[in-house]
Amino acid sequence: MGEIYDVIIVGSGPAGLSAAVYAKRAGLNMLVLEQAAMSGGQILNTYEVDNYPGDPKINGFDLAAKMREHAESLGAVFATDTVTALEDGSPYKTLRGKKEIYKARTVILANGARHRLLGVPGEEKFTGKGVSYCATCDGMFFKGKTVAVVGGGDTAIEDAILLARTCSRVYLIHRRAELRGAKSLREQLFSLEKATFLPDTEVTEITGETAVTGLRLKNRKNGETAELSLQGVFIAVGIIPETESWKGIVETDKDGYIRAGEDGKTSAPGIFAAGDIRTKPLRQVVTAAADGANAVISAERYLSGSIRDEGI
DSSP states (O other), rough: OOOOEEEEEESSSHHHHHHHHHHHHHHHHHHEESOOOOOOOGGGGOOBBOOSSTTTTTTTHHHHHHHHHHHHHOOOOOEEOOOOOOOOOOOOEEEEEESOEEEEEEEEOOOOEOOOOOTTTTTTBBBBBTTEHHHHHGGGGGSSSSSEEEEHHHHHHHHHHHHHHTTEEEEEEEESSSSOOOOHHHHHHHHHHTTEEEEEEEEEEEEESSEEEEEEEEEEOOOOEEEEEEEEEOOOOOEEEEEEEBBTBOOOOOTTTTTOTHHHHSSSSEEEOOHHHBSSSOOOHHHHHHHHHHHHHHHHHHHHHHHHHHHH
């Protein structure tokens, strides 16, 4: 049958790494399955994490490295594989990866979310040729150039602030009149001479021949159209939870997030959710880390009951 783990953690972002730390401290036989060879999830793309307690202004890459190092120092085991299916059997859960099949008594789903697409002509054509979803990753390629950021939340504003450090001009384009991001970020953005906010504006097309050369815009209030010349566009319009492989196993809401409370319990006994993948009002590194801890505590309690029931 192969090894049967007490808990398998799917994903190695802040939620998964926190779960790994708590699982090892609890003495559980555990495994972290990560799709990428580098742990950290979305924080790898964050230039500066200024709101994680105890280490202000640390960049996302370094924070992820510290979390991974912490988990490994306790003996956490990691494997790189892409999980394509989850079977909720009894008494074991089966995870089918592209490389192997894994079995565990409990599973913590912490595989996060992916970037939402803008869905306009030219986006797919110019992805990697001027269209990017990661200012931290690709901003260096646009030094001294004109770029735009599309979105109105914290990530979009942070991207615009970051890009304004090296780009000649940064436009922040948002379909609504006001930005949704934190007040401190808005104030920082509006203080930058090289940043320009375009409210009530939507991108209708990304233009160019072999690479991005401009955007076609439409004002949502008066219907006026315009063209904006630039060399890069960074899209930050939200995330989509990576729950396709779990549908039919655990209950999700209308947006695809797994229905789970602070304890991480899903509709399927022995399966827990942590981090950006679950329903919650705030998706931050600190809440993801807390989710990982809570999910392990719930898994421990479930295991205690299961072991008693099995007579082990």
